[in-house]
C-alpha cells in the first residue's frame with residue numbers, strides 16, 4: 478500500500494437519531510466512509526442529507542437530543558465514540574480541527590484576533606505568550622493575511638468574511654492537525670474569495686500533509702479538490718469511491734442525475750443541480766426500500782433491491798441498491 482493510501486479514519490455503519498417530542502428520527506443511517514492520510518474526502522448531498530451530522534459525530538459535537546445507536550469511528554486504533562470528554566479534548570482542535578461555514582460562530586466578537594489566536598496556539602502547544610504571538614504572526618502570514626502584525630490587533634467584525642475564514646484556517650492549522658473537517662467553509666463567500674480559500678486549503682495540505690473532509694453543495698469544487706467522494710441522500714451514503722470512479726464512472730442514479738445536471742446548475746450560487754422531485758422529510762423516509770426510488774419513478778419497482786445495501790462493486794467503489802444496473806436517464810427525446 479502506498480503511503481498515500483493509508484487510512485486515517487473510518488466511519489463504520491454509523492447511525493444517528495434525534496429525539497424531539499418523544500419521537501426519534503434517524504437522520505444518518507448506516508453511513509460508512511474512509512478518510513485517507515493526506516487526502517481530501519468530499520461529501521456531497523442535498524440539504525438535510527446528513528452531511529453535517531455525520532462529521533459532527535466524529536468529535537462528538539452533536540446536540541443533546543441526538544443519540545448514536547450504531548456505528549464506530551476508528552482513528553488511531555480507537556473508536557472515538559467510546560472516548561470520554563477529557564480524552565476527546567486532547568483530539569479536538571489538536572489532532573482533528575473543524576472549520577465551519579460561518580466563522581463568526583467560532584470567533585468571539587469581543588476579543589481581538591490576537592487574543593483568540595494566541596489562546597488557540599497555547600491550548601495545544603507549550604509556548605510563552607511572546608512565542609505564541611510570533612507564531613500567530615507567522616500563521617496569519619501563512620494564510621495570506623497581509624501586514625499580520627497590524628491585523629492581529631483587529632476584532633473579528635473588522636475583517637471581511639474571507640479574511641475571517643483565513644483566521645479560522647490559521648487556528649485550525651496551528652496544531653498541525655492530522656485531519657481538518659471543513660463544513661461548507663466557502664458557501665457564504667463570493668466566488669473569487671471561495672476560490673482563494675480553496676487554493677489556500679490545498680496549498681496548506683501540501684505543506685502539512687493533513688487530511689481534509691470537505692462538505693459542499695458544489696460539485697465543481699469537489700471535482701477540483703477531492704481525491705475521494707461520498708454522495709449522500711436522505712441520511713444514507715448512496716455512492717462512494719475515488720473522484721475518478723464517482724465522476725467518470727458514476728453508477729447510482731442520484732450521482733448520475735447530479736452529474737448530468739451540472740451544466741444547468743446555478744454556478745454562482747454554488748448549489749447542487751436541481752433534480753425533479755423532493756427529498757423525503759425524515760419522518761416520511763420509506764423504510765426497507767430504495768430511498769431514491771420516488772425520484773426516479775420511470776425505473777420499475779422490481780429493479781430496486783429490498784433493504785438496499787452499500788456494496789463494493791469494484792475496489793474502493795461502493796453503490797447502494799441494485800437499481801443502478803437498470804438505470805437510464807429519463808428520456809427527453811432520445812436515448813441518453
Ligand SMILES: Nc1ncnc2c1ncn2[C@@H]1O[C@H](COP(=O)(O)OP(=O)(O)OP(=O)(O)O)[C@@H](O)[C@H]1O
Pocket residue numbers: 495496497504522523524525526527528529530531540542759
Ligand atoms: N438538533 C437537531 N434536532 C433534530 N433534528 C436535527 C437536528 N440537527 C439536525 N437534524 C436533522 O438531521 C438531518 C440532517 O441534517 P444535516 O445538518 O446533517 O444535513 P446536511 O446534509 O448537512 O444539510 P445542509 O447541507 O443543509 O447543511 C436534517 O433533516 C435535520 O433536520
